[in-house]
Every structure is written in structure tokens, then in C-alpha cells.
Amino acid sequence: MENSVLQVEGLSAAYRKNTVLDDVNFSIEAGTLTGIVGPNGAGKSTLIKSVLNLHPKLTGTVKFFGTDLKAVKKRIGYVPQRGSVDWDFPTNALDVVLMGLYGKIGWLKWPTNRDKQKAMEALEKVGMADYAKRQISQLSxxxxxxxxxxxxxxxxxxxxxxxxxxxxxxxxxxxxxMTILKELKQAGKTVLVVHHDLQTVTDYFDHVLFLNRTVMAYGKTEEIFTKENIAKTYGGSILGLREENGHVIITRK
Structure with missing residues (x-):
């Protein structure tokens, strides 16, 4: 696709010989905010990690901006699951943010005052400037x-x-x-978010990707977020589905 920033074809991945992703295919357009949803164990986190070469692929190809990851790594940002991070590591909030700049300034160089200013501006944007010197283990x-x-x-x-x-x-x-993610989209950035709350999908995302080991449905939220696609993706983990005023109402088991 001409406007594609991410193209995934035939992606499969496994954990301990158990296949968790099977023949995943999709293409993400620039300037979109996509929610990746599916039941527990559907492979949502594995999908992101496999795409970013943080987990080995069994099969498949992934293209970023029409090329491979290595060529465009600096154009890609990643926020891992909070539970996967060692929060006891002795560092403060400002230093954590500065780590995001190491791809540009190099690991062996000291951050400049301008780098620190950028990091402080980012903390200000998320409402954490007052906690810049606080140890991350002391944060909620x-x-x-x-x-x-x-x-x-x-x-x-x-x-x-x-x-x-x-x-x-x-x-x-x-x-x-969510305010920040929507601002990123408005600025022309592309954002993919693993999300767990089906009730907020229509409010938060303009595109949705239903995943359960493979892509069950993908497209504009207003077209794809339907009772049929939810039931197909979640199966028995959804107790009740109904529509009210054009919105899908979900009852979970």
C-alpha cells in the first residue's frame, strides 16, 4: 500500500513450541490510531514484540515505511508493558526519559543541556515534571x-x-x-495500542485490529467494531452483546 507505514505478511510466532500467532497479515496506514484487541492469550503482546524483533518469528515478513526495521529504527517508539520492566532499577524519572534519546545521541556520550531540556519538556507534557528527580521505584x-x-x-x-x-x-x-495519543495522531504520527477494554474502543481509536492468534478483522472502527467481529474474536469469553443507539454494549463473563 502506498500510504503504508507498517506491512505484516504471513507472520507466525511461538512460545515453547506453542504457536501463538499464525499467518498474521495487515497493513497500517500513516496517521492512524489503532487499537489491537483480543482475548487473553490471543498474542497481542507477542505481535508487537515479533514485529519489533524482540521475539523471534517462525515465518513472515515485516516492512516499516517500505524497508526493514534496522534502516528506520530511529523513527519507531515503543512503550512496553509496565509489568515487564524492572522498576527497582536505581534511576530517576528524568534519566528514564533520557534513555529515549540514546538512539540519537549515542550510548557512550553524555546528554547535553538541550537533551535534558527535551526530556523535561516530555515529562511536562505527561504531567510528571515535578517528579523528574524521583526514583522510578517510588512512583505509582x-x-x-x-x-x-x-x-x-x-x-x-x-x-x-x-x-x-x-x-x-x-x-x-x-x-x-489518550489525549496525548490523539494529539500524536493529529500531528500525523501513527500509533498502535494493545488495549484490553472493549467498552472504550469506539471512543479511543479510529481503527481496530481484532486478534486471536490471527487477524480476525481489521479496519475503521466505525465499520469493523461490530457484534459479529467481537463474537468471532472472543468466542465464549463474551457473555452478552447488544446494540444501543449505534453502540455495541458488551457483558463479559
Whole structure:
């Protein structure tokens, strides 16, 4: 696709010989905000990790901006699951954000004052400037998530991958994060978000990718977020589906 920033073809991956992704195919257009949804164990996090070469692929090809990852790595930002991070590592919030700039300044060089200013601006954007010198282990879950979002923002990437950025955060943090993600989209950036709450999909994302080991459906949220696609993707984990005023109402088991 001419406007594609990410093209995935025939992607398969496994954990301990158990296939978790099978023949995954999709193409993401520039300037979109996509929610990746599916039941537990559907392979959502594995999809992001496999695409970014953080988990080995069994089969398949992935193209970023028409080329391979290595050629465009600086144009890509990644926010991992909060639970996968060692929060006891002795560093403060500012240093975590500065790590997002190491791809540009180099690991063996000291950050300049301008680099530190950029990092502070990113912390300010996520409402964490007052916590710049605070050890990350002393921050709440929502605050930690905001710091990791700031680390991604300081990269000024063109394509962002975010693995459950809203999991376990308070309502204020959730609103703040979604405001920033929508601002990124408005600025022409492309954002893919692993998301767990079906109730907010239509409010948060303009595109949705239903995943259960393979792509069950993908496209514009207003067209794809239907009772049929939800039932096909979640199967028995969904107790009830109904439509009210054009919205899908979901009852989970």
C-alpha cells in the first residue's frame, strides 16, 4: 500500500513450541490510531514484540515505511508493558526519559543541556515534571506509565507501539494518555495500542485490529467494531452483546 507505514505478511510466532500467532497479515496506514484487541492469550503482546524483533518469528515478513526495521529504527517508539520492566532499577524519572534519546545521541556520550531540556519538556507534557528527580521505584503505577510514555515522546518517532499503556492506571492518567495519543495522531504520527477494554474502543481509536492468534478483522472502527467481529474474536469469553443507539454494549463473563 502506498500510504503504508507498517506491512505484516504471513507472520507466525511461538512460545515453547506453542504457536501463538499464525499467518498474521495487515497493513497500517500513516496517521492512524489503532487499537489491537483480543482475548487473553490471543498474542497481542507477542505481535508487537515479533514485529519489533524482540521475539523471534517462525515465518513472515515485516516492512516499516517500505524497508526493514534496522534502516528506520530511529523513527519507531515503543512503550512496553509496565509489568515487564524492572522498576527497582536505581534511576530517576528524568534519566528514564533520557534513555529515549540514546538512539540519537549515542550510548557512550553524555546528554547535553538541550537533551535534558527535551526530556523535561516530555515529562511536562505527561504531567510528571515535578517528579523528574524521583526514583522510578517510588512512583505509582500510573506515574511510571506516564514516565515511559514521556520516554517514547522524546524520541519524536513517526510510528509508536504501545503495549497496554492504560492497564492498571487511574482514570486521570488514562484520560491524559489518550489525549496525548490523539494529539500524536493529529500531528500525523501513527500509533498502535494493545488495549484490553472493549467498552472504550469506539471512543479511543479510529481503527481496530481484532486478534486471536490471527487477524480476525481489521479496519475503521466505525465499520469493523461490530457484534459479529467481537463474537468471532472472543468466542465464549463474551457473555452478552447488544446494540444501543449505534453502540455495541458488551457483558463479559
Amino acid at each position: 503505577g500510573g506515574q511510571q506509565q506516564r514516565v515511559f510514555l514521556a520516554r517514547a515522546l522524546v524520541q519524536d518517532a513517526d510510528l509508536y507501539f504501545m503495549d497496554e499503556p492504560l492497564a492498571g492506571v487511574d482514570a486521570a492518567t488514562e484520560r491524559a494518555i
